[in-house]
Each structure stands twice: as structure tokens, then as C-alpha cells.
Amino acid sequence: MKKNCFLLSVGLLLCSLQTYAGETDRFIRSLKGSAATAYQADGAVAPAYIKVIRKWNGDVCDVRVVNTGSVPVRLKEVVVGSVGKVLPSSTPFYAEGFQMLTQTAGTLEKPVTLGNYTDVGHYKIPQPAGYLAVYNLLRLYPAGDAELLLGYTSSNRFVGRFYLSADTIKAAIDLENLELAPGKEFKLEELMLLRGSNGNLLLDRFADRIHHFHPRLEFKQPPTGWCSWYCFGPKVTAQNIYDNLDYIKNNLPALKYIQIDDGYQPHMGDWLEVGNSFGGNVQQVLHTIREKGFEPAIWVAPFICDSNSTIYKTHKDWLVKDAAGKPLRSDDVSFGGWRMKPWYVLDGTNPAVQQHLEKLFRTMRNDWGVTYFKLDANFWGAIHGGYFYDKNATRVEAYRRGMTAILKGSRDAFILGCNHPLWPSLGLVHGSRSSMDINRSWSVFERSGRENLYRSWQNGRLWWNDPDCLVLTGDMPDNEFNFHAALIYATGGMLLSGDDLTKISPERLNILRKAVPPTAHAAAFTNTGFEVGQINTVAGKQVVLLNWQSSPKKLTVKLDKPCEVLDYWTGKSLGRHNGSFTLELDGHDGKVLTLK
Structure with missing residues (x-):
């Protein structure tokens, strides 16, 4: 009797595993076998003469849209493929956002936002009714079976995304209502579909394919340094910088880059003008950093300006426009900004803006001596809902053209992307912020920690991850600081201290010393x-x-x-x-x- 029970149990187990395997296989067959559909700007299915040509070559799918008719058509999007009622609604998943502050986990039935700022809620990026829109990468974990990885391996022109509901998954590409002329075609972004039991190996293959389209912007080692923001904020003084610089020189010279954060500029957009900070002479502070043997680093938000800036007052023609042809207020279509708002957006498709960005960063690199740029608010460079100088350009192209100009001007300096459109930054940044801003509280240590670890696979593959600053001063208990330090160490990425180091204890200083240099390998x-x-x-x-x-x-x-x-x-x-x-x-x- 026991033998029969054992055989019955084994049989049920095998049956269960076959069921799960069948679900995964059916998912792959369904996605590859489903019809691709193009949609017009008004949401209707495109005419029959708009052909979506899909070609699966093993794990990757090449997609083109061709107008075989005699009249132009404005296209909203293409649904590359869809799968319905194959995976249970309880299937766990992880997905990326369009911009770096959005990540989603949970299950298909009950998605969980990892951070505070979502693409749809905070940044107001539209999504279809009844679906959650996620972007770039979708990892599915069917119970009792191998992982499924779906991802877009390129981001040259269009935004790739996935629509999720409890029972349906769609792979879609946003065409932004661009006009497709007769006899012309749009080459879309490549889609990859992988299955395997080892998630790390799947991510290796995925990253290798991304390199085919976007070779990694190399920088030998993840940078180490110190940042003024988390101890002094926008009211930082020259003396604050000098005090910490002297302390670092005497106690931890391995912190190579000394970063001046937001607050030195008089207005958003006027990065070369003199503000009240540092006695009106930020260049002297940067020169002193260099003079003492360290590398000057600075915060810049190159794609935005405010209404009181010189850029806004003298170059409204440089800005992304609204439907009436006026400069687009960011709060009309998205988040308005966090200081000196609402922000306006420099149009990366405008050659004059490209020249401005190249000149700005050449001046900061050559004349100011800056060798590290933290680029913030980069999302706005790829803002949705606006009209560009180049009528045929997408928001991805606007951002990438602006970033290309920045790279020309900054030469060999390290470029960190922050609050940036994630996949459009491929091949254009040396480092990528992988979590929300740090704060000295357990809830933030926990939340940002998960964000960092979900993205740790990117470190050393796509760029160096920036898990944000290691902070070791404050009134929190030792165990929570130990957790934070261990987690930052586990990311293997960049390591910047965010403390007023003149106030750090010997015990915490020892942890900071042991954290440098970072391992360059994520756990x-x-x-x-x-x-x-x-x-x-x-x-x-x-x-x-x-x-x-x-x-x-x-x-x-x-x-x-x-x-x-x-x-x-x-x-x-x-x-x-x-x-x-x-x-x-x-x-x-x-x-x-x-x-x-």
C-alpha cells in the first residue's frame, strides 16, 4: 500500500510539473504565433495596407512596419504579440519602468510598486485602460518551472513596453503617432524571449544582445567619492566642502571624486552663471578640489530650465513645444519638477540645443576641470506629449541626440545618469542610478535596497550601478546602518559617502574604509x-x-x-x-x- 501511495505521489508530482512546463511552452508558442497588430493615432486598427512584418530568429524577433498603400498613416503603436489565459494570475513577476524610479514586482493579479514614483502616477505616462504598462524588461516566474524573460534589446528610436493584466500579457512598441509615408517603413526595437532555470545566465544572454546594439560606455572601475547633498542639501557652502575635503585627504584619500550637488546655480538651466552659493565662485571650489589632489565632480540637469532662467528668456525657440506652439510646461503632461518649477524642456532634436549642450559640457570639462558629471532630471529629455523641432523624431531620439552632444563636450569625464529614461540611456552613460534617493530611515533603507538588488545584474554588464550614497551618521541603531552598509557593498557598484565626515565615529569610519574600493561585482x-x-x-x-x-x-x-x-x-x-x-x-x- 505504501509503495502504491509513493507511486501515486510521484505521478501527481510529474503531472504537476508537466502542467507547469506546458504553461511555459504554451506561453512561448502563443507569443510567437499570435498576430501582430498596428494601431492608428485614433486607436483604430490600421488599414490592411499597413503591414507588420515579424521575423523570429531563435530567441529574438525583428519587427518592421511597412506602408504598402498610397496614403500616409499616423501610427500610435504596434502590438508585437499577446498571450492570454496561459499563465495563472498568481504568477510572480518583475518588470522595469520607463524611467529609473519605477520598478514593479508582485503577481500578475496583484502588482506591487517597489518605489514611490510610478510612470503612470507620478510621471503621467499614459497606459491603456485595464492594463499596467511596464517597460524594457519583464521577468516571469511560473510556479514549478523555468523563468521566462522578455526584453527589448535595443532603444534607438521607439519605446518598448509590456501591458499586463491578471490573465493577459502584450508586447507593444510606442510609435508616438508618427506619420508613415507610402512605400516607407519603420524599423522597430528588437524583442527577445528567453526561458531557463538560471536567471543569471538568462540576464547574461540578454545583456550580450543589448551590447550588439548599444556597446557599453567603458569606464575601468566604479568611481568612489563624496557627495554634498545628503548632509548639506542646496545650502552647501564652500567651507563645508573644504572641511570634508581636508578630512578625506587625511583619513580616506580613496574617495577620489568630490561631488558638488544641486544648489550652486542661480536658476535651473543657467549652469555657467554665478549664483549665491560658494560666494558666487563655484569654479574656485572646483579648482581647490583639483589642487588638493582630488577629482572635481558636479551635478547638472542639462535638459531642463525654469521660467526665470536666461535660457528660457532668450531661447524659447530651443524648447519642446505644446500643441499651440508655446514652450511646453512640464506639469501639463508630467511631473512639474521639485524646485523652481514648472520646468521647461530643451529639445535635443534642435541643432542649436545640441551645440549648446556640447559647449556647456566642454566649458565645464576644460575650463572648470570637472571630470565627473551627475546628470539629473534626464527623464525630461525624453518627455512625452510634446512637439519637437524635428517633426519625424521620437522622444527617444530627442534624448539620445542631446546625450550624444553632452558626450562630445565632456570628452573623457565620467557620466552618471540619474532620474533618467532607463533603456534610452543604453550606451550613453558610464553609470546609472539604480534606486530612489537615500534617506536615514529604515523604510528607505529597505525600499531602496530592494530596488538596487533587483537591478544589480546591470552592474558591470550595462554600466556601473549607482546605489546612491552610503550614509553612516545619524541616530539610527547600529544594526540598521550595518544592514545598509552590507547591502550597498553587495551591489558592487559605485561608492559615494553622503555624510559630513567631520562628524563620523571611528567605528563607522572603519566600515567606510572597508567598503572602498567596491568589488565591481554584484552579489x-x-x-x-x-x-x-x-x-x-x-x-x-x-x-x-x-x-x-x-x-x-x-x-x-x-x-x-x-x-x-x-x-x-x-x-x-x-x-x-x-x-x-x-x-x-x-x-x-x-x-x-x-x-x-
């Missing part, structure tokens, strides 16, 4: 619980442990061979272990261990 976690991750470095193997819950928790590390386990921050030995090692962490605590 590989076993699942999206992000509790146990491993990093292979030149010094050997390290393990990152993270306890996300408020109560103590035991975490176990499997060991390949007998080794001594040491606390990386303190160097304290935790004994010699064989087979596995278990450590109980306090609530909201984190550890970095070295296996020796």
Missing part, C-alpha cells in the same frame, strides 16, 4: 528574498547576509570546503566551519563575511 542571491548572497572577488569569496524582518533570524551559508569565517568589517573570526555555517542576525541587521 549573486539565490532568490528575490535577497537574504544570502555570494561575491567572488580577487581576495576570495565573500557572503552578504541580510535580515529584512524586525525580529532575529538565523541564516545559513553553504560552504564548498572547510574555511574560517570572518566578519569583514571588524576582521573578527567567527570560527572554522565545514559544510555550512549558521548565524543569527538581529532584526534589520546585515553582515559581510569573508570565507578564508
